[in-house]
Ligand code: OGA
């Protein structure tokens with residue numbers, strides 16, 4: 361039984377409807393972990409509540425990240441991306457080539473997906489992190505047992521187009537077509553940003569093409585239902601994205617926070633913009649010139665928030681280390697050279713609370729250098 365979020369039932373209603381809900385999921389007990397299809401909870405279950413010193417502290421004011429208009433001159437855009445990238449590591453882009461229709465359709469179809477009855481989605485539920493298409497709750501990072509107030513639909517899309525879409529959800533009916541159109545356009549924008557970065561960094565313009573950006577494009581459709589107590593929990597833990605480049609369709613409901621100068625800043629999304637940030641692999645390739653910045657998600661009491669993160673990824677076997685262009689006697693390599701698969705294996709645990717380490721977040725990967 362799926363219930364729309366919005367009105368908050370009285371507690372007695374909650375427990376009765378929860379029992380009915382559990383019965384409706386007989387045969388698929390794991391779906392119980394999905395937050396969005398469970399009856400609204402009046403209080404936050406213990407596994408979501410962090411110790412007092414690990415709770416999201418009151419944050420600094422909302423900040424509008426630099427907004428870069430990709431239709432400006434190439435010189436200007438190149439400079440703006442590098443400046444914003446070095447200063448904050450996060451920026452927004454507009455006039456980015458992804459059509460308004462593709463963005464709107466994607467947002468609509470993702471919200472529709474999460475509103476489908478639980479039984480329609482039960483077959484997609486899996487806790488196997490190797491599964492390309494699945495729904496799950498909390499985070500894919502290993503945690504210390506605590507859970508996060510977030511559900512996720514993960515989709516992978518191979519490029520050039522293969523048959524990766526075959527196991528995507530069949531409902532809503534237009535999901536496959538909408539996701540494919542969105543992913544092709546969003547990846548196109550990402551590849552253009554990578555070319556601009558290469559030019560700005562003095563690398564061959566196609567240095568970040570090939571295996572380093574040629575793995576599956578992975579989509580995380582993040583869904584954060586209204587949370588009974590946003591002050592004691594998080595939607596996503598502080599983490600850095602492990603891929604090459606992330607392009608986030610952020611929703612106009614705020615929630616994303618970014619580590620900046622020892623504190624968290626709240627991202628104020630601009631209309632029709634994507635939020636862009638560098639994944640760990642860009643930090644490694646540039647030997648730390650560009651940083652993959654830590655970020656997290658806070659929840660809210662009133663409205664559900666749905667975001668779409670598009671990850672441009674290396675192939676699993678791609679060997680990635682600092683590029684020769686960034687190395688010299690004074691600049692020895694700060695990171696080990698690893699395959700992307702090995703990197704993900706090493707960098708798979710999140711620590712509760714923030715590390716806010718401004719030098720680098722890749723401590724484990726650097727340790728044996
Ligand atoms: C992510 C992520 C942020 C958000 O999916 O890796 O950081 O606001 N998402 O949903």
Ligand code: NI
Pocket residue numbers: 599600601655
């Ligand atoms: Ni992220």
